[in-house]
Amino acid sequence: MKQLIDSHTKNYMAVIAIGDEFFAEWKRFAYPLLEQYCYKHGIGLLVFDQDLVSKEDRYWKKATWQKMLIGKTVLDSLIDVNHICYIDADILVNPFAPNIFDQYNSETIGLVSLRKRLPYPYWDVLRRIAFNRNKYYSSDYPLDSALFLSLKDLYAFHGLEEQTDEACMGLILFNPKNHSEIMKSWFEKYDMNIKSVTGGGDQTHINFEIQNWGKVSWLDYRFQAIWVFEMAWKYPFLYQYNDQYSDIIKECIEASLESNFFLHFAGSWHESNMWKIQNVFSSTKKKEELESFHEYLKIPVTGKPLGMIKPKS
DSSP states (O other): OEEEEOOSSSEEEEEEOOSHHHHHHHHHHTHHHHHHHHHHHTOEEEEEOSOSSOTTSTTOOOGGGGGGGHHHHHHTSSOOOSEEEEEOTTEEEOTTSOOTTTTOOTTSEEEOBSSSSOSSOHHHHHHHHHHHIIIIIOTTSOSSSGGGOOHHHHHHHTTOOOOSOOBOTTEEEEOHHHHHHHHHHHHHTSOTTOOOTTSSOSHHHHHHHHHHHOOEEEOOGGGGEEHHHHHHHHOGGGGGOOGGGHHHHHHHHHHHHHSOSEEEOOSSSGGGGTTOOSOTTOSHHHHHHHHHHHHHHTSOOOOOOOOOOOOOO
């Protein structure tokens, strides 16, 4: 565990980036924005660059599962901590976004829904993803697949009781003192041979455990906007582009971050690798524009008529 940034609030962001190559990628592409966000709000930053449990252990599972052990690991260290917000390494952060820990209820676990309270129709955006991947990426990409599983069928596929929602497990906000033991028990409930629709990942099983436990705070979608949704709905022309068009891709990512707080590049298809793009909001002008916009959002408007105002020719 590496403590990259000290906390003035005892609140910490936490990231798992195991392996030298992956850690270097995360440090190059995602860290600069997250660093600005942490310093703005006095938040600390912890990075886990090694497995939290031995690969010889019967409970060892892929890295995404190991976030369930972060709370216990931190409590066993000498770090004084109140709350932790775990985020996947492929999340880019708007450096001027509000503090995610504000108004957090420490009795609950904070999640962001993958299906509800979205700014566009869920099933329609999935259709756009399937259609564009089939048309521009590969004709082998199915137009009907597990992408369209209903909540009932999703949980049934894993032999689990249906829950009322599905969160994206790329962000979990929790209190280590209240939640580390139960999160560890969820990790140890399943061994390394776990089967899931995500190839042994934790997505559905941890959704079940947290929602079945019951104490959940549903956070604003903007704290984990999903890039594959954003791109399919707002920037479908990007399906035709490759790395040679990195400047256009970067502008679209910046535009998405202007209206969102955290942007998650979840998934395994080409668009999910677009977080590996340098210099997002690196220019002074862009950064000043973004900061000015967020300051403007804090100002109440009156709607007072000012007469007809037109641009000068």
